[in-house]
Amino acid sequence: VAGRGGVVQPSVASISATVDLAADVRGTHMSRFVQALAEYQTVLDPRACAALAEHLRDRLNSSRATLTLEFPYFIERTAPVSALPGMVDVEATLSVVAAESTEVRVGVRVPVTSLCPCSREISDYGAHNQRGHVEIDVASPWPAGDASGIWIEDLIEVAEASASSPVYPLLKRTDEREVTMRAYDNPAFVEDIVRDVAVNLRADVRVASFRVRATNQESIHAHNAIAQVRWARGSEQ
Amino acid sequence: VAGRGGVVQPSVASISATVDLAADVRGTHMSRFVQALAEYQTVLDPRACAALAEHLRDRLNSSRATLTLEFPYFIERTAPVSALPGMVDVEATLSVVAAESTEVRVGVRVPVTSLCPCSREISDYGAHNQRGHVEIDVASPWPAGDASGIWIEDLIEVAEASASSPVYPLLKRTDEREVTMRAYDNPAFVEDIVRDVAVNLRADVRVASFRVRATNQESIHAHNAIAQVRWARGSEQ
Amino acid sequence: VAGRGGVVQPSVASISATVDLAADVRGTHMSRFVQALAEYQTVLDPRACAALAEHLRDRLNSSRATLTLEFPYFIERTAPVSALPGMVDVEATLSVVAAESTEVRVGVRVPVTSLCPCSREISDYGAHNQRGHVEIDVASPWPAGDASGIWIEDLIEVAEASASSPVYPLLKRTDEREVTMRAYDNPAFVEDIVRDVAVNLRADVRVASFRVRATNQESIHAHNAIAQVRWARGSEQ
Amino acid sequence: VAGRGGVVQPSVASISATVDLAADVRGTHMSRFVQALAEYQTVLDPRACAALAEHLRDRLNSSRATLTLEFPYFIERTAPVSALPGMVDVEATLSVVAAESTEVRVGVRVPVTSLCPCSREISDYGAHNQRGHVEIDVASPWPAGDASGIWIEDLIEVAEASASSPVYPLLKRTDEREVTMRAYDNPAFVEDIVRDVAVNLRADVRVASFRVRATNQESIHAHNAIAQVRWARGSEQ
Numbered sequence: 001v002a003g004r005g006g007v008v009q010p011s012v013a014s015i016s017a018t019v020d021l022a023a024d025v026r027g028t029h030m031s032r033f034v035q036a037l038a039e040y041q042t043v044l045d046p047r048a049c050a051a052l053a054e055h056l057r058d059r060l061n062s063s064r065a066t067l068t069l070e071f072p073y074f075i076e077r078t079a080p081v082s083a084l085p086g087m088v089d090v091e092a093t094l095s096v097v098a099a100e101s102t103e104v105r106v107g108v109r110v111p112v113t114s115l116c117p118c119s120r121e122i123s124d125y126g127a128h129n130q131r132g133h134v135e136i137d138v139a140s141p142w143p144a145g146d147a148s149g150i151w152i153e154d155l156i157e158v159a160e161a162s163a164s165s166p167v168y169p170l171l172k173r174t175d176e177r178e179v180t181m182r183a184y185d186n187p188a189f190v191e192d193i194v195r196d197v198a199v200n201l202r203a204d205v206r207v208a209s210f211r212v213r214a215t216n217q218e219s220i221h222a223h224n225a226i227a228q229v230r231w232a233r234g235s236e237q
Numbered sequence: 238v239a240g241r242g243g244v245v246q247p248s249v250a251s252i253s254a255t256v257d258l259a260a261d262v263r264g265t266h267m268s269r270f271v272q273a274l275a276e277y278q279t280v281l282d283p284r285a286c287a288a289l290a291e292h293l294r295d296r297l298n299s300s301r302a303t304l305t306l307e308f309p310y311f312i313e314r315t316a317p318v319s320a321l322p323g324m325v326d327v328e329a330t331l332s333v334v335a336a337e338s339t340e341v342r343v344g345v346r347v348p349v350t351s352l353c354p355c356s357r358e359i360s361d362y363g364a365h366n367q368r369g370h371v372e373i374d375v376a377s378p379w380p381a382g383d384a385s386g387i388w389i390e391d392l393i394e395v396a397e398a399s400a401s402s403p404v405y406p407l408l409k410r411t412d413e414r415e416v417t418m419r420a421y422d423n424p425a426f427v428e429d430i431v432r433d434v435a436v437n438l439r440a441d442v443r444v445a446s447f448r449v450r451a452t453n454q455e456s457i458h459a460h461n462a463i464a465q466v467r468w469a470r471g472s473e474q
Numbered sequence: 475v476a477g478r479g480g481v482v483q484p485s486v487a488s489i490s491a492t493v494d495l496a497a498d499v500r501g502t503h504m505s506r507f508v509q510a511l512a513e514y515q516t517v518l519d520p521r522a523c524a525a526l527a528e529h530l531r532d533r534l535n536s537s538r539a540t541l542t543l544e545f546p547y548f549i550e551r552t553a554p555v556s557a558l559p560g561m562v563d564v565e566a567t568l569s570v571v572a573a574e575s576t577e578v579r580v581g582v583r584v585p586v587t588s589l590c591p592c593s594r595e596i597s598d599y600g601a602h603n604q605r606g607h608v609e610i611d612v613a614s615p616w617p618a619g620d621a622s623g624i625w626i627e628d629l630i631e632v633a634e635a636s637a638s639s640p641v642y643p644l645l646k647r648t649d650e651r652e653v654t655m656r657a658y659d660n661p662a663f664v665e666d667i668v669r670d671v672a673v674n675l676r677a678d679v680r681v682a683s684f685r686v687r688a689t690n691q692e693s694i695h696a697h698n699a700i701a702q703v704r705w706a707r708g709s710e711q
Numbered sequence: 712v713a714g715r716g717g718v719v720q721p722s723v724a725s726i727s728a729t730v731d732l733a734a735d736v737r738g739t740h741m742s743r744f745v746q747a748l749a750e751y752q753t754v755l756d757p758r759a760c761a762a763l764a765e766h767l768r769d770r771l772n773s774s775r776a777t778l779t780l781e782f783p784y785f786i787e788r789t790a791p792v793s794a795l796p797g798m799v800d801v802e803a804t805l806s807v808v809a810a811e812s813t814e815v816r817v818g819v820r821v822p823v824t825s826l827c828p829c830s831r832e833i834s835d836y837g838a839h840n841q842r843g844h845v846e847i848d849v850a851s852p853w854p855a856g857d858a859s860g861i862w863i864e865d866l867i868e869v870a871e872a873s874a875s876s877p878v879y880p881l882l883k884r885t886d887e888r889e890v891t892m893r894a895y896d897n898p899a900f901v902e903d904i905v906r907d908v909a910v911n912l913r914a915d916v917r918v919a920s921f922r923v924r925a926t927n928q929e930s931i932h933a934h935n936a937i938a939q940v941r942w943a944r945g946s947e948q
Binding site: 010011012031034035038072084085086087089169170171172 | 721722723742745746749783795796797798800880881882883
């Protein structure tokens with residue numbers, strides 16, 4: 001997979017591929033999906049996925065093909081004080097609908113820290129916090145010949161900026177102190193997180209539509225707290 | 238399932254049942270497992286599971302049968318200040334090995350809150366905390382005719398007493414304040430939690446051996462922290 | 475949960491409940507969800523779920539509430555020749571959107587046997603077959619005071635009738651012979667299964683719209699074969 | 712990961728790493744695990760994993776460290792008649808216990824086809840078959856300086872040879888005919904599969920002990936059929 005800036009990393013994807021079937025055709029040629037994937041030996045980015053989905057549509061004589069790749073994607077992350085390096089993994093998704101036109105979607109599921117504003121406000125000391133994750137799924141034009149679309153890295157940055165703190169692979173004591181106090185200084189409900197992400201994505205001209213969902217693995221409950229926003233440019237939703 | 242005190246609750250279990258096969262026998266009679274389970278219409282507690290495993294051993298002409306039931310188990314939990322009621326669900330396990338003698342094991346997976354002692358100590362304010370879970374699996378004699386063994390409820394109480402706080406289904410603002418401050422007052426590493434559980438279980442004569450595992454869904458990392466202790470009465474381990 | 479014919483069975487559900495949040499409101503009252511569920515002590519059927527979702531909408535002062543329950547649902551199934559009884563479990567879903575009007579959806583995920591028509595046709599003997607599952611999700615009006623909507627049992631029957639054979643909890647040798655040959659006599663691609671289900675559902679006036687998906691855990695591949703149809707009454711889709 | 716023959720493939724692993732903690736030490740240095748992994752930039756094979764586990768043991772001042780890597784591992788597989796190429800993925804495990812001595816284990820989970828001997832025998836035509844998987848976990852010495860241990864590829868070959876047929880990523884009609892009839896010609900219960908694997912592994916001097924488990928996703932039931940054998944050289948088990 002090629003990331004922003006052109007750096008390539010290997011990954012392992014779960015792949016879902018479909019075609020629409022005309023009413024008068026009994027079944028599809030399932031082996032052609034596998035054959036097309038086996039033959040496709042190219043570095044993947046959103047535009048390459050779009051080309052592969054268009055190829056599936058044509059090869060299987062269909063009016064519409066979809067392709068979805070889900071894979072772990074790694075980014076380097078240095079500790080905030082000690083600057084020790086490590087890797088954070090994010091679940092990333094590239095999905096394409098190739099019909100008359102081609103729609104490309106880029107998605108991430110980013111682990112974050114969130115700290116509860118209510119708990120902080122009502123308590124003499126402490127505040128409950130927890131691991132959560134922010135899922136963003138964006139439709140973004142990736143016109144051929146021009147790298148103007150959204151990258152996985154862009155979405156990770158937006159997600160982490162809206163939470164109480166990013167998570168880190170490696171923290172020494174000085175780092176842990178920094179992260180603990182930063183989270184306390186940036187409390188956020190899941191409702192706050194999705195709204196903050198939404199404001200950032202609306203302002204980005206590369207974004208045609210999005211779905212944002214924040215989930216907290218509440219540390220004081222056994223159930224999760226979830227907030228979600230959907231939006232499409234040109235429509236109020 | 239019958240709980241401590243005899244209260245019965247319905248649940249839905251995943252069941253695993255096996256028998257040992259002699260070297261000169263080609264295969265087992267798989268349908269007899271299903272038939273035995275379908276015919277067994279009794280309230281389950283550890284002793285009833287032991288009887289069912291012994292029945293499987295005999296019915297399938299084997300020297301050894303095992304039976305494991307995994308099921309959600311609900312307990313009532315009132316909020317600490319408002320006293321509003323709700324239900325907490327715990328993953329419970331009853332497992333039996335019926336060979337020359339019969340061993341009964343009772344297990345739970347209890348969600349809890351844990352707050353990091355290190356983070357609290359090194360920070361001017363706040364402390365990272367998270368949802369975690371404590372798994373306890375205990376071998377406990379359940380001699381016929383005398384209800385002297387370990388109950389699921391016993392293990393839940395031990396697990397929760399060792400964490401920074403139990404989790405609650407329902408918390409109003411006054412409750413949330415109480416739980417936030419209680420967790421801050423009771424910091425515990427996963428290592429502390431399993432050792433505390435171990436001390437309690439060793440002191441309980443109904444316990445023949447145990448495995449305890451505590452897992453934190455670390456709020457500042459994307460990985461989990463895990464601690465584990467194994468012990469058997471009469472052996473140092 | 476109450477089934478068709480009024481028979482009630484206990485089950486354990488995963489519940490998702492949401493409300494829409496007005497733009498000028500910071501957050502919702504999460505504890506009210508739990509409180510409403512804890513107080514709701516009624517036998518559930520689709521209409522009772524609709525009432526609960528409407529109650530959530532009103533209690534949380536929202537314009538729109540959703541409620542989804544996922545739970546195992548058991549039906550009795552006798553073996554085809556020996557007539558020995560057993561239980562089959564189906565994953566069932568009841569979901570409601572309560573806005574200006576209330577939409578009720580009933581869903582199932584039914585395990586089935588499918589046998590490949592192509593494999594049978596091209597081979598001198600044998601035919602690959604496998605476990606698969608048929609998912610059906612139906613929007614069906616459940617007007618108050620009249621039990622005219624779709625039941626879980628209705629959808630199970632439609633799903634099983636379209637596959638090569640139902641699965642059975644308990645089969646003796648005479649039963650296994652019957653099921654083996656029945657599957658061979660009723661080969662079906664996943665495409666055939668979803669189309670057959672679709673024909674049956676369109677003919678049912680209680681069905682407003684549906685999504686049908688059949689998945690084969692292909693026995694000759696490590697990947698699955700999937701087919702899907704969507705349809706809404708009054709629109710060609 | 713380096714495979715048999717020295718070919719290297721990138722993969723993405725879930726990693727579990729532990730150390731034993733002395734009774735008088737409160738906790739471990741969790742960040743050192745991550746640091747050791749982040750610094751370890753080497754092609755992995757069983758011997759390199761052993762070295763990493765020994766490094767963890769020393770770096771964390773412990774008497775015993777364990778390391779487990781679970782990752783998808785790909786092998787090329789050509790169709791049996793058309794010879795078209797594709798990739799099969801296997802779940803592989805490398806695990807090490809580094810104490811006074813170091814034990815290395817290699818594991819696989821291989822998807823296969825199994826066809827029921829009983830169903831074939833009692834039916835006039837057809838036989839139920841299904842996807843299953845064979846799990847093998849082998850302790851094998853990997854002495855430094857000599858590549859004499861068991862490789863992932865060795866275990867895959869043993870697993871597939873014992874089933875009714877391997878699975879294939881890509882099959883044209885002529886291939887499907889071949890695989891259908893081959894499975895019919897090689898019926899095997901899960902009990903047969905594990906015994907056949909066991910015979911092969913006992914005869915391999917590189918194998919010190921093993922656990923073999925075969926699981927069928929029974930096509931006529933909603934439950935699975937499972938068989939398991941354990942064995943250690945020098946002990947009857």
